[in-house]
Amino acid sequence: MSAGPLQMQYADLAQQRDTAELGIWAFLATEVLFLGGLFAAYSFYRYLHPYGVAEAARHTYIAIGATNSVILLASSFVMSWAALAVQGGAMRLGGRLMMLVAGLGVLFVVLKGVEYAGELSEHLWPGPSFAIATDEPRVGEVFYAMYWLLTGVHALHLMIGVIAVVVIGRRVLRGAFSRDYHVPVRVVSLYWHFVDVVWIFLFVIIYLPGRHL
Amino acid sequence: MTRAPPRRLTVAGLALLGLFGANVGLAFLLPTAASLAVNLGIGAAMAAVLLVVFMELGGRLTLYWIFAGAGFFWLALLFGLTASDYLTRFTFAPS
Numbered sequence: 001m002s003a004g005p006l007q008m009q010y011a012d013l014a015q016q017r018d019t020a021e022l023g024i025w026a027f028l029a030t031e032v033l034f035l036g037g038l039f040a041a042y043s044f045y046r047y048l049h050p051y052g053v054a055e056a057a058r059h060t061y062i063a064i065g066a067t068n069s070v071i072l073l074a075s076s077f078v079m080s081w082a083a084l085a086v087q088g089g090a091m092r093l094g095g096r097l098m099m100l101v102a103g104l105g106v107l108f109v110v111l112k113g114v115e116y117a118g119e120l121s122e123h124l125w126p127g128p129s130f131a132i133a134t135d136e137p138r139v140g141e142v143f144y145a146m147y148w149l150l151t152g153v154h155a156l157h158l159m160i161g162v163i164a165v166v167v168i169g170r171r172v173l174r175g176a177f178s179r180d181y182h183v184p185v186r187v188v189s190l191y192w193h194f195v196d197v198v199w200i201f202l203f204v205i206i207y208l209p210g211r212h213l
Numbered sequence: 214m215t216r217a218p219p220r221r222l223t224v225a226g227l228a229l230l231g232l233f234g235a236n237v238g239l240a241f242l243l244p245t246a247a248s249l250a251v252n253l254g255i256g257a258a259m260a261a262v263l264l265v266v267f268m269e270l271g272g273r274l275t276l277y278w279i280f281a282g283a284g285f286f287w288l289a290l291l292f293g294l295t296a297s298d299y300l301t302r303f304t305f306a307p308s
Contacts, residue, residue, distance in 0.1 A: 021277070025281050029284030030284070033284060036287075043292070044296075047300075048299070050245070050246070062237075069233055070230065073226070073229045073230060074226070076229075076263060077218070080266070081218040081222055090216075093216060193263050197263050197264070201253075201260070204236065204256045208240040209245055211248075212248065213241050
């Protein structure tokens with residue numbers, strides 16, 4: 001049993017906060033390895049087939065990808081602001097900002113859905129009906145297999161982040177945290193920024209190759 | 214606590230948008246091979262801003278840096294060992 005937010009195994013709230021923060025950093029390190037394997041597969045395939053990958057990448061919807069990048073960067077800014085607001089005791093502001101973060105996350109997913117729908121209508125899903133107008137269509141098919149996997153895994157992470165932000169944001173608005181105890185906000189904030197960092201590199205390797213005018 | 218965002222967050226946010234704009238612009242201006250290194254470099258700079266300012270790693274205890282760096286250390290091993298195969302396949306062709 002514990003009295004208030006301090007769990008029985010910790011000496012004080014500072015130790016509890018440090019443990020939670022180091023825990024989320026350790027979790028993020030495992031995420032780096034999980035996603036790193038996918039990035040490595042893509043990178044070495046691109047090394048082996050630079051022309052075919054660049055050709056296929058040119059078919060991605062860069063306008064939607066760029067818009068989503070700006071949305072995620074803005075959401076990270078708002079998330080940091082929210083965390084600092086909660087830390088400073090401005091719970092209503094912090095909670096509302098977290099809801100804005102969740103809204104931006106939903107907007108990202110909606111735009112991603114629009115993008116996916118367009119790509120499906122263009123037969124860019126790997127399989128018997130896959131069709132792409134490039135010199136190396138088989139390389140293009142493998143590129144799109146990686147595209148769906150990488151962006152799909154990222155979108156899944158983002159949707160989990162939206163749920164986490166909404167759950168913790170609602171607790172902020174209900175007054176569950178204080179200046180001394182707000183570590184769940186900090187933890188969900190770190191997760192959200194990590195998803196943003198992953199997208200920064202996804203955008204570079206998926207949308208930018210082959211754009212030279 | 215004011216309702217306005219802290220100045221350092223605003224500066225970091227604007228820096229991220231500027232770097233992102235530069236990244237997209239350079240992808241169109243530079244040849245593909247050259248733009249890859251530049252785009253990844255700018256991406257790394259953006260990630261650094263996020264890590265140091267938004268994720269508040271700046272000024273943290275060494276222990277935080279070790280935890281945060283662990284994933285990247287193992288990632289470097291993953292890429293390094295994979296590269297030792299793919300980048301040398303044509304150097305050591307089977308006899």
